[in-house]
Amino acid sequence: MMRTMSISVDSDTRDLLDAITSRLQSGESAEALRAQSEDSQRELDDVLEIVQSLHASLTPLNPSPEFADGLGAELRNGSPGEAGRLRRVPARLSVAAILAVFAGCILFMLRRIFGSEAAADIQEEAVATPL
Amino acid sequence: MKNPFSRRIDYTELADRELVALAKEDKEAFGELYERYLPKIYSYIYYRTGNVHDAEDLTAKVFFRALSHIGNYVEKGLPFQAWLYRIAHNLVANWHRDQSRRKIIALDEYVAHSLSSEAPDSRTEEVEERNQLLDAIRELPDDRQQLLILKFVEQMSNAEIGAIMGRTEGAIKSLYHRTLLALRNELKSMQAGEPDRPLGADEG
Numbered sequence: 001m002m003r004t005m006s007i008s009v010d011s012d013t014r015d016l017l018d019a020i021t022s023r024l025q026s027g028e029s030a031e032a033l034r035a036q037s038e039d040s041q042r043e044l045d046d047v048l049e050i051v052q053s054l055h056a057s058l059t060p061l062n063p064s065p066e067f068a069d070g071l072g073a074e075l076r077n078g079s080p081g082e083a084g085r086l087r088r089v090p091a092r093l094s095v096a097a098i099l100a101v102f103a104g105c106i107l108f109m110l111r112r113i114f115g116s117e118a119a120a121d122i123q124e125e126a127v128a129t130p131l
Numbered sequence: 132m133k134n135p136f137s138r139r140i141d142y143t144e145l146a147d148r149e150l151v152a153l154a155k156e157d158k159e160a161f162g163e164l165y166e167r168y169l170p171k172i173y174s175y176i177y178y179r180t181g182n183v184h185d186a187e188d189l190t191a192k193v194f195f196r197a198l199s200h201i202g203n204y205v206e207k208g209l210p211f212q213a214w215l216y217r218i219a220h221n222l223v224a225n226w227h228r229d230q231s232r233r234k235i236i237a238l239d240e241y242v243a244h245s246l247s248s249e250a251p252d253s254r255t256e257e258v259e260e261r262n263q264l265l266d267a268i269r270e271l272p273d274d275r276q277q278l279l280i281l282k283f284v285e286q287m288s289n290a291e292i293g294a295i296m297g298r299t300e301g302a303i304k305s306l307y308h309r310t311l312l313a314l315r316n317e318l319k320s321m322q323a324g325e326p327d328r329p330l331g332a333d334e335g
Contacts, residue, residue, distance in 0.1 A: 056261075060285070061177050063173040072162060
């Protein structure tokens, strides 16, 4: 690995020296080349920092074991199971369905509680009201 | 009657090419390919979509699509994993098209979660820097995001990335260089508080 890197750096240095020589021969001043070289060094430092950040941030991830096992079983069975079909439902539809079921339950409970109270009130009123 | 000399195939010892040939008829062979490539495909899709739900959904679609098409798969010098990545890439591209707006929370949540177990106060700056980097990556064109994920998450060589992206090794090197310069410029403008501008338009 080190040997490969060393060969690569040597080759880069050769390319660089060749390019510098060509540019000097084409009439560019050494000062201009030196200033460009400093700019290049700064650019290299910046980019190296980004490469380090990418290396630290973009790390491999593993899916949850539940997902991995479930999907593996579905694939071995050859067709998406119930969980698979549910997973394919878009998230917003799943949320809407859950909210609808929840709202239905609340409505049902309210009707049970307040509906029976209202019925009792009507009954009481009916008894209390003289014909 | 069972042949006493027959032995059970150890799929883990088989090369991809052999597994693919078996997987056309044998679901256990496909299961082994699934085990091999699940983390890679999942990571790739997670970084491209930025949230667990869509990453799981699209990962499942990739493997179901691969299973349904493996009978027609013919290896033409392209490794099996390149075929899987291409399926994943196409599905992610469709997913992005279907999204009316990008989800931008989940990656940050992941990074925050991965660092929260360590000393949170002292790591705040690091978390912010990572969030900024991930924001900048998400602003890159599709091919550049793909390149960075394959290079850093999957740690592939330029030749392997080239096979997946359908480009030469030299083109990948050049694209990588341009991507790093674009990221540097974007991060600088983010730090300076400049407004967003499209990436990839101002360099090489």
